[in-house]
Amino acid sequence: MGSNSRCCKPCIGDRISGLPDAILSHILSFLTTEDAVKTSVLSHRWFDVWTSVPKINLTLGSQAAFEPFAQFVDCVLFFRGSSNIHTFQLRCSVIEEDFCRIDPWIYTAVRRNVVEFEFNLDVDVDSKSHRYEGYELPRRLLMCNTLEVLKLTLNHKDIIINPPSDCFPSLKFLHVTLQYPGGRSLEKLLTCCPVLEDLIIEGHLKDDSVVNINVSARKLKRLRMRLSMDLVRWDEGDYKMLE
Structure with missing residues (x-):
């Protein structure tokens, strides 16, 4: 029979493993950090690829x-070494005694030149003592020169913000999700964002809650608000600041 009639043998080579580290790292950035770490058992080629992923995505359910x-x-941050962390996402349910474990994680992200930081802290109600004051965002984060994007979920007294006058020197995008009431922390947060350009405020409030939002940002270009209540829903607004 002629050569044209021969069956072509399928290519079974591992083409993905042959890709450059930068591309593999980008692929793993779409996974949670837990799943990215699991790829280290695939082969010797994949053993430490996850350590160069610029995004850390950590979630702990209630x-x-x-x-x-x-x-x-702790292990993830240790084995990453000194590589930069572009995006650090932390969502976890904790008790009050766990606050001391969170600070070192944020400090590491700041030292690794974090650009985007997302934080959602859910504190177990039963663990709160009669002197409960909430978790205070570390000053190192507030003063971070590389931070440009901040996404926060402000629960009732769970996150405390005491910003100095010169905080968030590079913050351009702020996305705040309010969970009743959370307004006081937001008000403090908006007092010192000198280069803020894009602001999103959304969340769910109780029908008897009152939130006063005073936005003072000279370089703000876009403001979006989406708030809902138990009985009434505010229409979403998308506003563009005029020069």
Whole structure:
């Protein structure tokens, strides 16, 4: 038979593993950090690819144990070494005694020149003492020169913000999700964002809550608000600041 009738043998080579580290790292950035770490067992080629992923995405649900999660985060940050962290996303359910474990994680992100930081802290109500004051965002984060994007979920007294006058020197995009009431922390946050250009405020409020939002940002170009209540929903607004 002629050569044209021969069956072509399928190519079974591992083309993905042959890609450059930069491309593999980009692919893994679409996964959670937990799933990215799991790829280290695929082969020797994949052993440490996850350590160069510029995005860390860490989530702990309310039903999961905090200590194994904390140990995992410690290991992830340790084995990454000195590589930069472009995006750091942390969502976790904790008790008040766990606050001391969170500070070192944020400090590491700041030292690694974090550009985007997302933080959602859910504190177990039953763990709050009679002297409960909430978790205060570290001053190192507020003063971070590389931080340009900040996404925060402000729960009732769970996150405290005491910004100095010269905080967030490079912050251009702020996305705040309010969970009743949260307004006081937001008001403090908006007092010192000198180069803020884009602001999103959204969330769910109780029908008897009152939130006063005073936005003072000289370089603000765009403001978007989307707030809902138990009985009334505010229409979404998309406003563009005039020169």
